[in-house]
Every structure is written in structure tokens, then in C-alpha cells.
Amino acid sequence: MEADEQRFTSNMAENKQLLSERMYHTEDLMMNDIEGQNGEGQITICHLTGLANEEMLRQVYAFYPDHVSLLRTVTSESEIRTISEAAKELASGNTVLLYHNKQYGISIDTLSVQLRSVEEPVSEAAVKGARSGFTESFRNNLALIRYHCPSPDLKIEFKDAGVVTRTTMAVISIGGLTNPALLEEVHRRLQEIPVDIIPGDNTVEEWIVDNRGTLLPLIETTERPDRVVAALLEGRIAIIIQGSPFALMLPYVFLQAFQVSEDYAWNYYIGSSIRFMRLMCAFIGALLPGFYVATVTFHHELVPTSLLQSIASAREPVPFPAVIESFAMMIAFEIMREAGVRMPKQVGQAVSIVGALILGQAAVQAGIVSPIMVIVAALTGIATFTLPSTAINYVIRIIQFGITFMASVLGYVGIVAAVIMLMTYLASLRSFGVPYLSPAAPFDFEQLADIVIRRPSTFNNKRPGLFHPLRRRRFREGTRR
Amino acid sequence: MSSRKFRLLGLLAMSVAVLLIGACDGSLELNEIHIVHSIAIDKGENAPIRVTAEIAKIVTGGQQPKGMQSDSFYLSHEGENAFEAARLMRNKSDRMLLWGHTSVILFSKDVMKDGLSPHIESIRRLRQFRNSTLLYMTEGKAYERLQMSAPNSMITSQVLKGLAENGKATAMTMKVSLIDVYRDYINEFRDIAIPAILQVKDSEENKRILQATGLYIFQKDHLAGTLSPGQTKAFMRASNQMSGSLEKIPCGSGQQISFENINNNSKMHVTLDSKRQPQVSFDINADLTITDMPCKEFDITPVMIHAWEDQLNLKIAEDIRKFIRYTQKRHTDLLGVGEWIHRKHPQVWKTMKEDWPEQYSRIQPKIEVHTRIDHSNFIT
Numbered sequence: 001m002e003a004d005e006q007r008f009t010s011n012m013a014e015n016k017q018l019l020s021e022r023m024y025h026t027e028d029l030m031m032n033d034i035e036g037q038n039g040e041g042q043i044t045i046c047h048l049t050g051l052a053n054e055e056m057l058r059q060v061y062a063f064y065p066d067h068v069s070l071l072r073t074v075t076s077e078s079e080i081r082t083i084s085e086a087a088k089e090l091a092s093g094n095t096v097l098l099y100h101n102k103q104y105g106i107s108i109d110t111l112s113v114q115l116r117s118v119e120e121p122v123s124e125a126a127v128k129g130a131r132s133g134f135t136e137s138f139r140n141n142l143a144l145i146r147y148h149c150p151s152p153d154l155k156i157e158f159k160d161a162g163v164v165t166r167t168t169m170a171v172i173s174i175g176g177l178t179n180p181a182l183l184e185e186v187h188r189r190l191q192e193i194p195v196d197i198i199p200g201d202n203t204v205e206e207w208i209v210d211n212r213g214t215l216l217p218l219i220e221t222t223e224r225p226d227r228v229v230a231a232l233l234e235g236r237i238a239i240i241i242q243g244s245p246f247a248l249m250l251p252y253v254f255l256q257a258f259q260v261s262e263d264y265a266w267n268y269y270i271g272s273s274i275r276f277m278r279l280m281c282a283f284i285g286a287l288l289p290g291f292y293v294a295t296v297t298f299h300h301e302l303v304p305t306s307l308l309q310s311i312a313s314a315r316e317p318v319p320f321p322a323v324i325e326s327f328a329m330m331i332a333f334e335i336m337r338e339a340g341v342r343m344p345k346q347v348g349q350a351v352s353i354v355g356a357l358i359l360g361q362a363a364v365q366a367g368i369v370s371p372i373m374v375i376v377a378a379l380t381g382i383a384t385f386t387l388p389s390t391a392i393n394y395v396i397r398i399i400q401f402g403i404t405f406m407a408s409v410l411g412y413v414g415i416v417a418a419v420i421m422l423m424t425y426l427a428s429l430r431s432f433g434v435p436y437l438s439p440a441a442p443f444d445f446e447q448l449a450d451i452v453i454r455r456p457s458t459f460n461n462k463r464p465g466l467f468h469p470l471r472r473r474r475f476r477e478g479t480r481r
Numbered sequence: 482m483s484s485r486k487f488r489l490l491g492l493l494a495m496s497v498a499v500l501l502i503g504a505c506d507g508s509l510e511l512n513e514i515h516i517v518h519s520i521a522i523d524k525g526e527n528a529p530i531r532v533t534a535e536i537a538k539i540v541t542g543g544q545q546p547k548g549m550q551s552d553s554f555y556l557s558h559e560g561e562n563a564f565e566a567a568r569l570m571r572n573k574s575d576r577m578l579l580w581g582h583t584s585v586i587l588f589s590k591d592v593m594k595d596g597l598s599p600h601i602e603s604i605r606r607l608r609q610f611r612n613s614t615l616l617y618m619t620e621g622k623a624y625e626r627l628q629m630s631a632p633n634s635m636i637t638s639q640v641l642k643g644l645a646e647n648g649k650a651t652a653m654t655m656k657v658s659l660i661d662v663y664r665d666y667i668n669e670f671r672d673i674a675i676p677a678i679l680q681v682k683d684s685e686e687n688k689r690i691l692q693a694t695g696l697y698i699f700q701k702d703h704l705a706g707t708l709s710p711g712q713t714k715a716f717m718r719a720s721n722q723m724s725g726s727l728e729k730i731p732c733g734s735g736q737q738i739s740f741e742n743i744n745n746n747s748k749m750h751v752t753l754d755s756k757r758q759p760q761v762s763f764d765i766n767a768d769l770t771i772t773d774m775p776c777k778e779f780d781i782t783p784v785m786i787h788a789w790e791d792q793l794n795l796k797i798a799e800d801i802r803k804f805i806r807y808t809q810k811r812h813t814d815l816l817g818v819g820e821w822i823h824r825k826h827p828q829v830w831k832t833m834k835e836d837w838p839e840q841y842s843r844i845q846p847k848i849e850v851h852t853r854i855d856h857s858n859f860i861t
Contacts, residue, residue, distance in 0.1 A: 297508040301581035301611070305518070308582060309537055309551060312511045316541040321510055409500045411508070 006083045012044060012100045015083075019046065022087045029090065034061065042100040046086070051093035053112030060095060060108065080105050088166055118144065121223035123390055129265035133223040138242040142170055144225040145240070145247075149232065153177065159190050167198035172228070172238040179235060179468045185432060186237050186250070201244045208250075210430045215398065217391035218431040220252040227261045235469025251432040251467055255440060255451045257389040258282065263454045271454030278386050279452065285384035285396045289326050290407035290415050292376045296322045298411030310372075317367035323408035325369050329377035330401065332359070337381065434466050512539075515576045518553065519585040519638035521623035522600060524592050525559035525566075532566035533557040533624035534578065535637055552635045555628055563603045580609035585641040586616050586659070587678060589623040596702045597673065598666065605663055612660035615645050618697045619678040626678055629691055637691075641678070644693035648676075652717045652726035652742075653710040654693040671817035673699040674716070677707060698813045700838070705811040708804070715804035718797065719763055720816055721747040728769060730792045732776035738789065739773035743855070751821040757829055759840065761818055762847040763801060769793065770856040781857045794850040801848050812838035 008015050016031050023029055028049040035042055045060060080086050081104045086096050093111030118140065121133030130148070134141045142156060155178075157171045169190065173183055189208040198204060201221055209218040222228060223246055228238045231249040239248040258278045263271035295303055296311060303311065318325055336355035340348040356378070363369045380400065387393045399422065406414035429436035439447035447464050449455055462472045517534045525531035537551045556573050560566030571578060588600065604610055619626045631640040645656040654676045665673050674696040681692045696708040696716070708716060717723040723745045729737040746766045754760050771781070779785055808815055819837050823830040833840050 296511050300509070300511070300514070300516075300579055301609075305516070305582045305584060308511075308516060309539075312514075312516065312539050313541060313551070315511045316539045318512070406500075408508075 007081055008083070008086075008098065008103045008105065010101055010103055012042070012098065015098055016044060018083045019086055019090075022083050023090065032061075044098040044100070045095060046090060046098065047095040047110065048090055048093065051113065052095050052110040056108075056110045056112070057095065060097075060110075080107050115140075124223050124227075124260075124388060126260070126262040126265070129262045130224065130226040132225060134225065134240075134245040134247060136243050136245050138168065138170070138240065141225070141240050141245075141247070142172075145172060145228055145238070148225045149229040154232070157187075159187070161190060161193045161204065162195060162198040164196040165198055168242045169198075169204070170240040172232060172240065174232050174235070177233070177235055177469050177471055178237060179470060182235075182251070182432060182468065183237060186239070190239075198241060201239075201241050201246045201248055204239065204241055205248060210432065214429060215395055216254070216426070216429065216436070217257075217389065217395070218250075218252060218429065218436065220249040220256065220389070221246045221391070222249060223247075224261060230261060234463050235467040251434040252436075253431065253434060253438050253466060254392075254426055254436050255448075257387065257392040259451065260388045264457065268454050268456045275454050276452065278388070281383035281386040282392075282396060285380055285387070285393075286399050286403060287415060287419075288376055288380045288383070289330060289400055290403040290418070291412075292373070293322045293326050293404055294407035294411040294415055297408065311370070314370040314372050318370050318373075319367070321408075322373075323404065325373050326376070326404055326408075327401070329369055329373050330380070330404070332363075333377050333381045334397065438466050439464075509577060509579075513576055514579045515539075515574055516579050516582050518582065518636050519587065519627060519641065520567075520580075520583055521587045521589070521627040522563060522592055523589040523623045528559035528566070529561060530563055530566050530592070531557060531559045531624070532563055532570065533627060534567075534570060535627055536574075536578070537636055553637070555624070557624060563600065564607060567607070580607065581611065583610055583614055583638075585638045586610075586614055587623045587627055587641070588616070588618045588675070590618055590620050590697070590704070592623075593618060593675075593697070593704050597662075597699055597704070598702045601659075601663055601666055604659065610659060612658060614659040615642060616657050616659060616662055616675050617641060617678045617693070618675045619680075621680070626680060626691060629680065629689065631690065632683075640691055641693075644678070644691065645676070647693060648717070649724045650726075651710075652714040652723045653695070654713065655696070655717060655722060669701075670820045672701065672705075672813045672815050674708070674815055675699075698808070698811060698815060700811060700813045705813045706807070708807070711800060712804045712807055715797075715800040716815060718745055718765065718767075719747055719749070719801050719804065721745070721749075723747075727772075728793060728796070730789060730796060732774075732779060734776065734778075736775045738771065738776065740769040740793070740854070741772045742767055742769050744768035749816060749818075749821075751818055751825070753822070753826060753829060757832075759818065759822055759833075759844055760847070761844050763849065765797065765801075765848070765850045767793075767797065767850065767852045768855050769852055771854065774857075786854050786857070790852045790854055793852040793854075797850045797852065798848040801850075802846065805844075805846050809842040809844070812842060814838075814841050818844070 006018060012033075020029065020031070026048075029046065030049055031044050031046045033042055033044050045057075047057065080089060080096065086098075086105060086107075089096050089107040093109075093113065094107045095110040096105050096107050098105040115137045116135055118132050118135055120131045124133070132144060134144065146154065151174070153175045155173050155175045157173075159169045159171055160166045161169055171183070171186060171190070186208070190204070193204065193207045195203060195207070205217075205219045205221070206212060211218060220231070222231075225247075228247045228249060232238060236249055236251060239250075241248070258275060260275075260278075263275055265271075266274070296315065300308060315322070320328070332355070336351060336359075339351045339355070342348075343351055360374045360378075364371050364374060384393050384396050387396065403415060403418045406418040408414070410417065423437075427435070427437045427441050435442060438444065439451065444465070446462070447466065450460060450464075461475050463469050463474060465472060515536045517536055519535045521533040521535075523531045523533070534556050535553050536556060537553045540551050556570050556578075558566045558570040558573065560569055567578075567580070586604065592600065627637050629637065631637065644654065647653070648655040655674070657675055662673055662675065665671055676693055677695040677697055679692045679694060680689050682688070683690045694710045694713070696713050698705050698708055714723070714726055718726070723742070726742040726745075728740040728742055730740075732738045744767065748764045750762045750764065752760045752762075774781065805816075814820075814837070818841060819830070819834075822833070
């Protein structure tokens with residue numbers, strides 16, 4: 001029998017030796033013997049320095065064994081029988097109590113790591129609506145979901161992944177609503193993750209998606225518990241991963257990338273117009289540089305004469321072809337954006353201002369780029385920032401390079417060809433069996449209506465059929481709408 | 482690497498190669514072209530056709546592009562036809578000429594005397610020209626008109642485009658585009674009219690400027706005459722193309738009351754009598770307002786308003802009658818009476834088609850005008 005599977009023996013010295021060996025004699029492992037009273041016998045208290053809550057440890061040392069039963073009532077504990085189980089519990093920050101003369105121990109949850117408190121989500125800020133976001137605390141994240149959905153139907157299943165780290169994940173669904181076949185498929189895929197370590201949500205995502213080679217996100221990530229609850233109530237499944245402030249939501253369709261939970265916090269006319277504008281921004285982000293390049297190199301006739309005259313005047317001193325100018329500006333924008341993100345906040349702002357104002361102005365005055373191209377690059381960049389999904393935002397910025405290249409060699413024909421190829425590719429993708437372009441393809445007007453615009457809540461009688469929920473109806477029979 | 486991946490990579494490489502080799506054809510950077518804004522077509526000295534192009538200068542420097550306030554320069558060339566002249570003009574230009582933004586084509590009267598069709602067909606074959614390109618004609622040298630300076634515009638095409646809009650307010654000229662002329666020429670719906678451009682002396686600055694009044698009219702392919710500004714207004718009213726105009730009637734002591742025509746509706750009815758002769762009647766409704774009332778001896782009363790309406794009815798009917806009489810003399814069916822008979826009575830049209838100009842000249846139109854003076858512009 002290997003050491004990992006070895007059970008505790010009645011010889012405490014041997015147990016301690018095995019545990020220490022299992023943990024490669026790590027020096028932050030504390031193993032202290034305490035003489036028990038009332039016939040409990042001697043015990044060894046094991047914990048990793050820094051991970052366990054000091055106050056709780058003090059209680060354990062001070063009160064054990066008289067009040068160990070009290071400790072058991074206030075903390076979660078579990079019985080452990082093998083060396084590897086003990087090692088895992090210690091690595092998770094728990095304290096392990098090994099009973100001498102007994103062939104088992106107990107684990108007490110004493111984990112205490114200084115984590116940030118619940119804050120407004122950084123990547124999904126909202127003007128109106130809930131402002132709480134997930135943190136790195138696994139327990140807090142589950143509690144937030146429970147708080148936003150205080151329903152006995154909410155079902156949480158724990159699953160470990162990572163051969164070395166055994167990271168805990170919570171698979172969350174709504175009992176009686178989520179399709180069991182979907183839930184089973186999620187469990188199956190999670191079960192098959194073979195990696196040593198789960199550093200974050202993206203590793204899980206990469207292992208369980210339908211198409212691992214795609215650029216597009218096939219699973220949605222969010223920092224917002226209210227979005228998770230909304231997704232659960234559509235019959236989707238959420239996965240929370242220990243240590244990650246993001247939840248995974250699946251299945252995911254492309255058009256959901258333009259939805260924000262805040263849309264439902266506003267009047268539906270406002271919500272619809274904002275959502276429609278976001279769709280337009282996606283088109284601008286993907287197509288505008290290509291459209292500009294195609295227009296000024298192939299289709300001069302399509303521009304109003306006065307505008308063409310202005311563009312021609314502005315481009316006159318620029319020594320580069322429009323496509324080079326366009327690529328240069330797009331790359332410059334990406335550099336500035338990346339610098340703005342990576343730099344410390346205060347410096348990042350300075351980089352943005354220097355980049356946008358001074359560099360742009362200087363480039364125009366030096367005759368390297370035309371003012372029109374600066375407008376095109378800026379508008380394109382800003383348009384992509386309106387997209388709520390950061391993943392789609394990156395994807396669109398990558399796609400715009402391809403479309404601009406096609407536009408530079410074939411004009412509008414190239415743009416049309418690129419869009420057709422892109423649409424064909426999108427139509428070929430699946431997210432847990434759900435077509436990625438649905439409800440546009442396959443076409444379903446009823447569901448599409450609530451994706452392109454924000455339909456009044458009173459009209460949303462049915463849940464989206466895309467995710468095959470067990471119950472479609474949202475309202476009771478006879479509800480006045 | 483699997484053969485599938487090889488195939489995919491090969492396909493990708495081929496696609497890129499095809500794009501790079503076969504594509505980019507037809508691409509032109511903006512600093513490789515000159516934008517042609519208008520052209521003038523005249524008779525050449527050494528060849529039948531002289532084409533002159535007005536090209537806007539590309540002004541650089543400064544933060545704000547000048548747009549349509551740039552200065553312009555001119556290139557001319559002669560050739561057997563417009564296409565040859567335009568193509569050979571490239572020899573004089575340092576850049577490719579972009580004809581697609583030509584907004585005005587100005588013909589000289591001399592070149593049109595040889596017939597309309599060769600020019601219209603030639604221009605239509607040059608697919609670069611837009612359907613909305615405006616057509617004008619002028620007495621004398623068209624290229625000289627094109628090179629005249631304007632009070633507030635550096636590019637003559639802008640002046641000519643602006644002048645075409647005047648028809649909405651004065652009804653003394655009209656907007657005629659290339660597709661309008663081509664459609665009427667091909668379908669033979671009606672005879673063609675092209676607005677005239679005149680060179681006049683500006684009273685204040687004693688400077689010569691361009692003015693758009695009147696129309697040149699054609700009998701099929703041939704230049705048949707010109708319509709005066711008054712006849713142009715009557716034509717636009719009868720053909721229901723008028724949206725605004727100025728009307729005047731005498732009010733004694735040599736003075737005149739002025740009216741602004743704010744609305745006009747005209748319906749033409751064509752019938753065949755018992756002898757299968759065409760009868761044409763016009764039913765015209767017009768709304769007017771008083772804009773100037775210099776005759777102090779009259780008060781604006783309902784009785785006077787009715788009297789003025791009667792005078793206006795007579796005057797407008799007479800203007801239209803004069804216009805029709807003029808076109809009958811020129812055998813020019815500008816209103817499309819023949820086409821109306823063609824559509825309603827195709828069998829009859831077959832018998833009168835050959836003799837239509839003569840038949841048209843014998844028509845005695847019935848004109849009923851109903852004017853209504855809406856506002857006196859006084860609060861009483």
C-alpha cells in the first residue's frame with residue numbers, strides 16, 4: 001500500500017512520521033502533543049502555520065478535551081482515516097486532531113485567510129442594480145448566491161478537481177428546473193479533468209468546453225451573484241471554484257454576450273435601446289476599421305463628395321497605405337490599452353491620457369496618421385468597451401484585424417466574405433450541445449426578441465427553451481400581464 | 482502532423498496566396514487620385530469634343546480640412562468622343578482621375594445642336610457617373626462658365642448644385658439629373674428639357690456670375706428651343722413639379738400685388754373625342770399668400786380677395802396656354818401627352834404615332850385654375 005492510501009495506525013510516532021513525509025517535511029507543519037483528560041488520552045494537534053485561525057487554535061489548545069464537543073458544534077469537522085486525507089485537510093487550512101491509541105482523527109475547520117471583503121465587481125460595474133461581487137472566498141461566494149436566491153430548490157454539489165490541489169468546486173443548479181441530462185454532462189466533464197492544479201476558472205473552462213480550439217468563449221464568466229441566480233433560473237448551471245472570484249455559467253450562446261443584468265434594472269425602453277446600442281457597438285468594433293480601409297482604397301464613390309474631399313485632404317501627407325495606417329493605429333491602441341490595464345491605477349490613467357491625446361495629436365501633426373484614422377481607431381476601441389463580456393471584447397478586437405486585412409485586399413467583398421466565414425464558424429459551435437448562434441440560428445423569434453431588445457418582464461412568461469429547462473412557464477396560470 | 486492538418490494548412494496558404502496575388506486590383510489610395518467635381522463638354526477646335534474637368538485641389542496643413550472650400554483647377558482635352566477625351570486627359574494629370582464624384586455636367590449649346598443622344602449614351606456608358614449627376618446647358622463656351630468664380634464657393638460644381646435647388650422657390654429652373662434625361666430618352670415618355678445656365682452681371686458688384694433660369698427643350702434628339710423663365714414656371718406648374726413661386730397681378734396705377742405660391746396641384750386629363758382626336762384638360766389648384774400690397778386704394782376684404790383670385794386664375798391659365806402654344810410650335814411634347822394616349826389607348830396610338838407632332842400641335846387645351854388666397858399676412 002502506498003503512503004497516500006495508508007491508514008492511521010495505533011502508533012502515533014509512526015503516524016506523525018508518515019504525515020510529515022507525505023508533506024515532504026514541510027517546516028510550517030506544526031504537530032503538538034497534548035495530554036487529554038477524562039479518559040480521552042493523548043492527542044496530537046496538527047496544523048499549518050498561518051492558515052489556521054489563531055483564536056480558534058487557542059481554544060483548541062486551551063479547552064481540549066473538555067470542550068472539544070463544543071468545538072464540534074460550532075465548526076465543521078469530519079473524521080479522517082488515511083494519511084492523504086489528513087494531508088489534504090491540513091493543506092486546506094484545517095486543523096487535524098490525531099487520537100493516540102485510535103486509528104482515526106478529526107479535522108476541524110479553522111481556515112482563516114485574510115481575503116478582501118465583498119466589493120462592487122470590477123469588470124461588471126453597474127449604475128443601477130445589485131453591487132455585490134464575488135471574492136476569492138469560496139464560502140462567501142456560495143453564501144452570496146444563497147442570499148440572492150433563498151430557495152430550497154437551490155442545489156449545490158461539491159466536486160474536487162486537480163490531481164495535486166484537489167480544488168473544491170461547487171456545481172449549482174435549481175432542482176426541478178435544470179435539465180438532469182445537462183447536469184450529468186457537467187459532472188462527467190468535471191470528473192475527467194486530469195490536471196495537477198486548478199489555478200482558476202479558465203482552466204476548468206478550457207477542459208470542459210465543447211471546442212477547445214476556439215477563440216470564442218463557450219462558457220460565460222461573471223463576478224455578479226445576481227447574474228448567476230438569473231442564469232440558474234433559466235435552467236443553466238453555475239460552477240464556483242475555490243479561490244476564484246468568478247463563476248462559470250453554462251451553456252452559453254453568443255448573443256448573451258450583449259446582455260447585462262442592469263438592462264432589467266431600467267425601464268424596458270431604456271434597457272432595449274442600450275442593448276441595441278451594444279449590438280451596434282459590436283458591429284462598429286469588428287467592422288469599422290475594415291470599412292474605412294475598404295472605402296478609402298476601393299469604394300471612393302460611396303462617400304459623400306464633401307466628406308471624401310476632407311478625408312483626402314487629411315490623408316494627403318500620410319506616406320503609408322490606409323491598411324498600414326489602420327494596423328498601426330489598431331496596434332497602438334492595443335498597446336495603450338494593455339499598458340493602461342497593467343500599470344498601477346494612477347500611472348495607467350496617465351498612460352491613457354498621454355497615449356490618447358499627446359501621442360495621437362503628435363502622430364497627426366507628424367503626418368504619420370490622418371485625423372480620420374485616429375477617430376476610427378478611437379471609436380472602434382471605445383465601441384468594444386461597451387460590451388459587457390470581456391472575453392467577447394478581446395475576440396472582437398482580434399477579429400477586426402482579420403476583417404481589416406480582408407477589406408484591404410478585396411474591399412467590401414472582403415468584408416462580406418469575412419463576415420460570412422465568421423458566421424459560418426459561429427453557427428458550427430456548440431456550448432454543451434446548445435447551438436452557439438441560437439436563437440438566431442436556429443431561428444426562434446420569441447427568444448430572439450428578448451436578446452436583441454429587452455422585453456418587458458411581464459412578457460417573459462416562458463424561460464428560454466435553449467437550455468431545455470424542465471419547467472418553461474415562469475408565471476402561474478391566469479397571471480394578469 | 483496529420484494529413485488533415487497538412488490539408489488545412491495547404492488550403493490556408495493557398496487562400497492567402499490567392500488573396501495576395503489576385504486581390505488588391507482596383508485599389509487606389511486617396512493620395513493617388515484627383516477628384517473630378519464637374520465637367521464641361523464643348524465642341525473642340527481640333528476634334529469633335531472637348532472635355533474640361535474641374536478638379537478640387539487637395540489642401541494640406543492646418544488642423545481642419547477645407548472640404549468643399551478648397552480651390553480648384555481645370556484640365557481639358559479633345560477627342561472623337563467624350564470617352565476618348567476623358568481617357569486622354571489622364572496624360573495631363575499627375576494622378577488618376579476619379580470621375581465618380583462628378584456632380585454636374587455642363588453642355589454647351591453648340592455641342593447639343595448636333596443631337597442629344599450621342600452625348601447621353603456616351604456618358605451613360607461611362608459607368609463612373611452617378612445617376613444623380615445634374616445636367617445643365619449654356620450658351621457659348623461651357624468650359625468658360627465652369628471657370629467663373631463664385632461669390633462664396635471655390636468649386637463651381639457646388640454653385641451649380643445650389644442653383645438647381647432654386648427651382649423649389651422660384652420655379653424658374655428645375656433639377657434635371659442624368660437618369661431623368663436617360664429615362665425619358667430611352668422610354669420616350671416625354672420630350673426632354675435641360676436647365677439653362679446664364680452668365681449675368683451682378684448688379685451690386687458689377688461682376689459676372691452664374692444664374693440658372695429657363696430651360697432648353699428638345700424634340701426627341703434635336704434641340705428645339707428655349708423656355709423663358711415664365712414659360713418654365715408654367716411648365717413646372719402644369720407638370721405638377723412646382724413647389725413655390727412668385728405671382729403678380731396689376732392693382733391699378735401701374736403697381737402690382739405680389740403673391741407667394743405656397744402650394745400647387747395640377748392634374749392633366751387626356752381623353753379621345755368621338756373622332757379619336759386627343760383632348761387635354763388641366764385642373765390646377767394653387768394656394769397663395771399676399772406678400773406685397775402697394776395699392777393703398779384697396780382694402781383687403783373678402784370681395785377683393787375673390788376678385789384677385791379670379792384675376793390669378795385667368796393669368797395662370799393664360800401662362801400655361803402660352804407655354805403649350807410654344808411647345809406646339811416646336812413640336813415638343815414636354816408633358817407626355819402622347820405617352821398617356823400610348824398607355825390608355827395603345828391601338829389608337831399606333832395610328833397616330835407617326836403623325837404625333839402634328840396632332841399635338843392641333844390640341845386646344847382646356848385649363849381650369851382654382852386659386853385660393855390663404856393669408857393676407859395682416860391681422861385685422
